[in-house]
Amino acid sequence: MIFNTFMPVRVISGTGCVKEFDYSSFGKKCLIMTGRTAAQKSGLLDDLIAALEKMSVEYITFSEVEQNPHVNTCHYAGELAREFEADFIIGAGGGSAMDAAKAAAVYTKNPDFEPNDIFTKKVTSALPFILIGTTAGTGSEVTKVSVLSFDFNGKPYKRSFKDDLTYATVALCDSTYTNTLNWEITSSSALDIICHAVESYFSKQADCLSKTYALKAIEIGWKAIVKAHWQNIVEKRQIEGACRQDLLTASIFGGLAINKTGTCFPHALSYALTSRQNIIHGKACAYFLPEFIRRMSKIDENGVKLIAEATGEASIDDFITGIESLSGARPTLSIDDCYEYTELSKDSASIRNALVNLEEQEVFEIYKKLFTNKFN
Known part of the structure; x- marks a missing residue:
């Protein structure tokens, strides 16, 4: 039996895990990244904010992640996290929100990166991040891959990037937040x-x-x-x-x-x-x-x-x-x-x-x- 595997994400599953997790162990300030509806409609964002406030963790919310997140969006989120002096990022939503959080974590710690540099430049550091899904399918919680959109010959296209630094530190998996999906x-x-x-x-x-x-x-x-x-x-x-x-x-x-x-x-x-x-x-x-x-x-x-x-x-x-x-x-x-x-x-x-x-x-x-x- 021969295999070679690496997966450093701590996966915590079960009803209530989002409400009970100790976010203060990551620091005092965080950027929450969501899409425009899923985290809100599912109740995840409300539960997350309540937990952060209970633990006296300051936060700002960026809820502009689009489907197939664009590198420009993620780059801007990285700038926000850096200006806020966030200690960590929480990606809360579907695969797009989670992939965008991975990219933003890189942009935050690499201020010299232009948006498209994430595909070609060496990643030397990334801000710690937590992922919380509102869909059941992408598996992004436990991979280092982020799929992003960029402009190619004037039209949008998708490309992935990955690095060992773009694994989440923790994935919180509560299927309750998928109940509102059509x-x-x-x-x-x-x-x-x-x-x-x-x-x-x-x-x-x-x-x-x-x-x-x-x-x-x-x-x-x-x-x-x-x-x-x-x-x-x-x-x-x-x-x-x-x-x-x-x-x-x-x-x-x-x-x-x-x-x-x-x-x-x-x-x-x-x-x-x-x-x-x-x-x-x-x-x-x-x-x-x-x-x-x-x-x-x-x-x-x-x-x-x-x-x-x-x-x-x-x-x-x-x-x-x-x-x-x-x-x-x-x-x-x-x-x-x-x-x-x-x-x-x-x-x-x-x-x-x-x-x-x-x-x-x-x-x-x-x-x-x-x-x-x-x-x-």
């Missing part, structure tokens, strides 16, 4: 869990430990998705708390898996769809997952069999059908779109991370196959 966000986030796990399993970087995390994420996550769909869509009632907790648990396992391995081409090719078509992240990734599974089945038949067993479905084809049903109708792209998105995606490290690489022409053919009516 079905679109719940299902998309859940699909992200499955994409993380399946992509991780077939990564060149995978080992016995990461595969264990991946299979556990699939086992817990897929059953929870099916149950949540039944409760919300078929029976038209609220998703039960136990189901929400399972989704959050699966999200953490998926995050632990990709923390070791990274993602593969479903994530790499999805970025153009989220940047150009405004398609929600998990769904965009899931559009590519059936094609990924079919390609991996030719290389690792036993691995695909184990994944099918973990889902509890009768076959891998039934699993694929479920993914396609949950992800819904795909957008229609022009051939020019396919060429543009290929150009944007072709150099991503994730394309070269699976058991077999994708060539540029294959990237184009996948876009064309999935999103146009032209197959030749």
Whole structure:
């Protein structure tokens, strides 16, 4: 048994963990970073502020993190933290808020960085930060990766950066704050869990430990998705708390898996769809997952069999059908779109991370196959 792993985040899970955590152990002043609605609507921001005030921790709140956070936004948040002389940052919200907090922690301690420097310059220090999620899917709480938007040829695009200094010190995981999510966000986030796990399993970087995390994420996550769909869509009632907790648990396992391995081409090719078509992240990734599974089945038949067993479905084809049903109708792209998105995606490290690489022409053919009516 050979593996090499590093994950320094202290993960604290359970109802009430946000209210009970000792934030004063991090210092006297903090910047809270949130999106525009999730932390507020879920009740997280109110609970967090009450806890900070109880512990006499001064805070300022920055609630302007957009979906697919832009480097300029994160750079500005870093300036705020530096001017406030914050001792730490709290990223509270979905994956965007958490990824933005990672970036802001870097900008705070590297005042010479211009916004795009985060992708190319050596990170020498970062402000300590705590992450608290309001979705169950990204796994960002336990990874060092931050996915950010930047301007490329006058248009937005997404790129990731990572460093051992961009792990959270603590992740607080309370599924209570996911209860207010609508079905679109719940299902998309859940699909992200499955994409993380399946992509991780077939990564060149995978080992016995990461595969264990991946299979556990699939086992817990897929059953929870099916149950949540039944409760919300078929029976038209609220998703039960136990189901929400399972989704959050699966999200953490998926995050632990990709923390070791990274993602593969479903994530790499999805970025153009989220940047150009405004398609929600998990769904965009899931559009590519059936094609990924079919390609991996030719290389690792036993691995695909184990994944099918973990889902509890009768076959891998039934699993694929479920993914396609949950992800819904795909957008229609022009051939020019396919060429543009290929150009944007072709150099991503994730394309070269699976058991077999994708060539540029294959990237184009996948876009064309999935999103146009032209197959030749």
